[in-house]
Amino acid sequence: MNPFLFVLFFLAGNLIFAQNSEIRTSYRAATESEAKAKAFYELVDGTTSSDKAEMMAYKGAGITLLARFEPLTKRSAKVKSGIKWIDDAIKKSPNNVEVRLIRLSVQENLPKMFKYNTHIESDRKFIKDALPTIQDKDLVKMINGYFAEFSGKK
Structure with missing residues (x-):
């Protein structure tokens, strides 16, 4: 293999890893404040439907997080938009553990009025089985951190 291509692939791989790590860390912190939710969303805002399923799910989660800070009249539309991104990510990659974890975290934390809670048990089982x-x-x-700190604690 051409040494230049090897270095390019190596750097690209490290960049993707660093990006994933930053997104995961930021997602976890995004529930702490509006500023952190906005900072997280900035990381995923440019995501399109042609991107990886994980990025689509994170974008959907980011939209639902930001909805908490919207006036009541705008929350529902924003949450529905976020849910669509997550559901599209699930359709794109139904056996992706990270996507299922994102959906689980959103379902467990959205108010019941949104009726987005039908996959909680199946997602939890899928993730634990895949672990x-x-x-x-x-x-x-x-995953372990989420289960220890958040999942099923309500």
Whole structure:
């Protein structure tokens, strides 16, 4: 392999890893304040439907997080938009553990009035069943942290 191409692939891989790590860390913090929710959304705002399913799900989650800070009259439309992004990500990659974790976290934290809670148990089971096979140590840490701190605690 051409050494230049090897370096290019290596750098691209590290950039993607760093981006994923930053997005995951920012997603977790996004629930703490409006400023952090906006900072998280800035990371995913440019995502389109042709991007990876994980990015689509994060964008949907970001939209639903920002909805908390909207006037009541605008919240519902924003939440529905976020849910559509997440559902499209699930359709694109139904066996993607990270996408299912994002959907689970949104479903468990949205008010029941949005009726976006029908996959909580199936997502939780899917994620727990997949956990032993996940190679991405940061994703495993994220999942374990979510289950320990947030999932099913309400």
